[in-house]
Amino acid sequence: MKYMMFVCTDTEPETELAAPDIDTWVAENDANGRRALGSQLASPSAATTVRVRGGELLLTDGPFAETKEVIVGFDILECADLDEAIEVARAHPMSWAGRVELRPFHDE
Amino acid sequence: MSEPIFREAYGRIVATLIRLTGDWTLAEDCAMDAVEAALQRWPRDGEPANPGGWLMTVARNRAVDQLRRAAVAERRLRELAPLEQPRPEPEGDDRLRLIFTCCHPALAMESRVALTLRTVAGVPTAQIARLFLVGEPAMAKRLTRAKAKIAQARIPYRVPSGPALTERLPGVLAVLYLLFTNGYDSSPERADEAIWLVRLLAQLMPDEPEVTALLALCLLQHSRRAARRDEGGELVTLDAQDRSRWDHAGIAEAVGLLAGRPVTGPYAVQAHIAAGHAIATDFAATDWPTIAAWYDQLARIHPSPVVEVNRAVAHGYAHGPAAGLGLLATVREAVAGYAPALAAEADLTARAGDPAAAAGLFRRAAELAGSDAERRALRKRAAAAGQLALGDAE
Numbered sequence: 001m002k003y004m005m006f007v008c009t010d011t012e013p014e015t016e017l018a019a020p021d022i023d024t025w026v027a028e029n030d031a032n033g034r035r036a037l038g039s040q041l042a043s044p045s046a047a048t049t050v051r052v053r054g055g056e057l058l059l060t061d062g063p064f065a066e067t068k069e070v071i072v073g074f075d076i077l078e079c080a081d082l083d084e085a086i087e088v089a090r091a092h093p094m095s096w097a098g099r100v101e102l103r104p105f106h107d108e
Numbered sequence: 109m110s111e112p113i114f115r116e117a118y119g120r121i122v123a124t125l126i127r128l129t130g131d132w133t134l135a136e137d138c139a140m141d142a143v144e145a146a147l148q149r150w151p152r153d154g155e156p157a158n159p160g161g162w163l164m165t166v167a168r169n170r171a172v173d174q175l176r177r178a179a180v181a182e183r184r185l186r187e188l189a190p191l192e193q194p195r196p197e198p199e200g201d202d203r204l205r206l207i208f209t210c211c212h213p214a215l216a217m218e219s220r221v222a223l224t225l226r227t228v229a230g231v232p233t234a235q236i237a238r239l240f241l242v243g244e245p246a247m248a249k250r251l252t253r254a255k256a257k258i259a260q261a262r263i264p265y266r267v268p269s270g271p272a273l274t275e276r277l278p279g280v281l282a283v284l285y286l287l288f289t290n291g292y293d294s295s296p297e298r299a300d301e302a303i304w305l306v307r308l309l310a311q312l313m314p315d316e317p318e319v320t321a322l323l324a325l326c327l328l329q330h331s332r333r334a335a336r337r338d339e340g341g342e343l344v345t346l347d348a349q350d351r352s353r354w355d356h357a358g359i360a361e362a363v364g365l366l367a368g369r370p371v372t373g374p375y376a377v378q379a380h381i382a383a384g385h386a387i388a389t390d391f392a393a394t395d396w397p398t399i400a401a402w403y404d405q406l407a408r409i410h411p412s413p414v415v416e417v418n419r420a421v422a423h424g425y426a427h428g429p430a431a432g433l434g435l436l437a438t439v440r441e442a443v444a445g446y447a448p449a450l451a452a453e454a455d456l457t458a459r460a461g462d463p464a465a466a467a468g469l470f471r472r473a474a475e476l477a478g479s480d481a482e483r484r485a486l487r488k489r490a491a492a493a494g495q496l497a498l499g500d501a502e
Contacts, residue, residue, distance in 0.1 A: 081264040
């Protein structure tokens, strides 16, 4: 089962406890096959939003939604079920310093 | 589905068919069909020797029929295999898997409660809709959405083990306790429903002391149902309740459940507090020092402003009103605007010998009260304290 893990910032991060290490997380989940692909993303200010309306190309400078929380990275997880994906996500430093969203791929 | 036999069988069938087919709606439909078949045939042919087994067989055959028809239509015959040649049954009761799946923390709280009622206890959707004060179509939609999320996000159908169980069990208990507290004053049937579910969980998990403790806690709170309101529907406080109207069989069962079991969490502590009240022959006989000590423990393991208020009340009875007021002062800011905290302060102030100040506090508590019945009860106390203050002044 594939899950898209959106890695986002959050206005109320965990500050009391030390978050896990990202390099360890990547190394572990690459090794056990639960991370198929992933990357950090450039800042939303580098985004370009594309629409076609009435056949005409419309480009907007910036992300499609202006929000306080922004997507800063993604990982594609390959897990047996949601519980396993949650275990992977909770060990990612950004679930401490931000928030992550687990979205299952549409029925394969 | 009032007959205990159907209610018992329904959850069992749904739980098993979900494991075998992964299709929640099919499972519910086939369980319902089996119950309807029984209602038609049993009066005519007599009740079978093994009613639960009869119902399960009928439901399972119905599921095979439906899946076969769908499979033939869509050329997916191999999907039938798990139903026609069932694999060896896994360990444990399917209903436990069903409960843990319904109460999965990835579902919204309201969905967890609704799904548990619908699938485990077989409560009709219309009745659940009334509980949440929404229309039946809205509730049906919510249930459908929850089932779709379970399928799409692949929420596993299993009971977690090891540290995951320790992490998840409190969430399951919270759902069941919410169901109980939601029902126990407004509708005794809902409270019965919740107790039935907690009892089932306690049977399925006999080695989890907090589950047994929750059952005891619910039984103890429910034991006062006949004495909690007077003929006019007004709330009766604990000191004024007619204790002969308490459910003494329920109290005895709860006290038996607690005896000799370790206290490992907040439900056990709360149950011991409730038992302390339940076994007192009258209000004056209440063992307040013991109850106050339980509240000290509850404040340690499950700290909250509400617990502190109740702890202050207990200490006020155990060690004098000044002790209670001292504890209350430490949480005054956290409970500002919370009527029971003001009522507690009013009561302690009255007992400390200042009825005039108490009357003012009762009046402020009444303004903040969450229900009309509570407001009327607090106004009555304000008036009584005011009378006392006038008497003092004369």
